[in-house]
Amino acid sequence: MQHDVDHLPAYLAAHDAFRGGASQLAVVEDDVGALLVPLRILGRNGGSLDAASSEVRSAPLFTDGTSIEWRREAIRELLIFLRRRGVVSLFLRFHPLLDSSAAEFSRFGAVVEHGPTFNIQLDRPLDDIRAAMSKSHRRGIRKFQAAGYDYSPDPDWEALPDFHAIYAQTMERVGASDDFRFTLDYFERLRDTLSDHVSLWTLEVDGLLAMGGIVTECGGIVQGLYGAVNAEFHGEIPQIGSYDAEVQWALARRAQNYFFDGAAYESLRRFKAGMTTHQPVSSSARIVIDPVEFGRQCAAWELVAERPVPHSDDFFPPYRRTGVTGRGERHAATVEADEPSATIRDLAGS
Numbered sequence: 001m002q003h004d005v006d007h008l009p010a011y012l013a014a015h016d017a018f019r020g021g022a023s024q025l026a027v028v029e030d031d032v033g034a035l036l037v038p039l040r041i042l043g044r045n046g047g048s049l050d051a052a053s054s055e056v057r058s059a060p061l062f063t064d065g066t067s068i069e070w071r072r073e074a075i076r077e078l079l080i081f082l083r084r085r086g087v088v089s090l091f092l093r094f095h096p097l098l099d100s101s102a103a104e105f106s107r108f109g110a111v112v113e114h115g116p117t118f119n120i121q122l123d124r125p126l127d128d129i130r131a132a133m134s135k136s137h138r139r140g141i142r143k144f145q146a147a148g149y150d151y152s153p154d155p156d157w158e159a160l161p162d163f164h165a166i167y168a169q170t171m172e173r174v175g176a177s178d179d180f181r182f183t184l185d186y187f188e189r190l191r192d193t194l195s196d197h198v199s200l201w202t203l204e205v206d207g208l209l210a211m212g213g214i215v216t217e218c219g220g221i222v223q224g225l226y227g228a229v230n231a232e233f234h235g236e237i238p239q240i241g242s243y244d245a246e247v248q249w250a251l252a253r254r255a256q257n258y259f260f261d262g263a264a265y266e267s268l269r270r271f272k273a274g275m276t277t278h279q280p281v282s283s284s285a286r287i288v289i290d291p292v293e294f295g296r297q298c299a300a301w302e303l304v305a306e307r308p309v310p311h312s313d314d315f316f317p318p319y320r321r322t323g324v325t326g327r328g329e330r331h332a333a334t335v336e337a338d339e340p341s342a343t344i345r346d347l348a349g350s
Helices: 009-019 068-084 126-131 135-146 160-174 184-193 240-252 266-273 291-305
Strands: 024-029 034-043 049-053 087-093 110-116 119-121 198-205 208-218 221-229 257-259 281-288 342-346
Touching: 009 184, 024 068, 034 068, 068 087, 087 291, 126 135, 126 240, 135 240, 160 184, 160 198, 160 208, 160 221, 184 198, 198 240, 208 240, 221 240, 240 257
Parallel strands: 049 087, 221 257
Antiparallel strands: 024 034, 024 342, 034 049, 087 281, 110 281, 119 257, 198 208, 208 221
């Protein structure tokens, strides 16, 4: 199956250690094909459960060549399997570059679009890729080159502590949520367990780490996963130079895509849009598996909050929105299986 780094057990294990909980792999399979869905099972008081994609790009995966009819039946089997184990709702994220049959999932719930992501298709020479960028980006690349900046992999990860320091500094500057304020231990886990799939990139100026990034490569997809700029150099170094260096590296590795995700604010969206016209849309699915229990949970939330539950397009399941009741505490629950057609597996052993 074509997949990305977000599907690798080592990557998910690092996230599990950081966030708490344990990712598991839902498997629906027969002699024709398989559907694989990385999930976290989230518990609530009263014994009910909800399921959600393990990470942002941990999308469902189907065996290549399976028909639409087979995929629909596999999704139906997955939902039956989860309901039998007390799962009330299912929240799935789709990967913009992978075929997860979002249209087939929409037959069972709602698929919500979140806006564009950004990707450079590496099917043409570097000069053509640069020519398609905005004038300001091309000017920034020339300035980066003229200054003699060297943004490249640090094979021994010697600068990792310094990178974490400027990464934390960057997250503070942009007001990032706790979900993105990764610890040094998290980055060390990526380094130690993802092997050739991950690299640390650095740019030093006068002996100081001015810029750094974590870059991943998997299944023909290269991503600049995390980036940071030292506050002392913020605004001085054209950041487009770091993207350009990673694109050159991806081309040399014969990757098919350089994916740099979406953007949380308008100025970043404009910056990324200046690099590429290929902007696949990010989306997610919201599926109510047990309507009766779903209604009960919504009614209980409304009783405490004294207002209607939020719209499911904004937050799903709506009764898990925090800040109203302490009953939404999240924890992972192990689900055992007894049918041969669908199983839950511990990703650590997959």
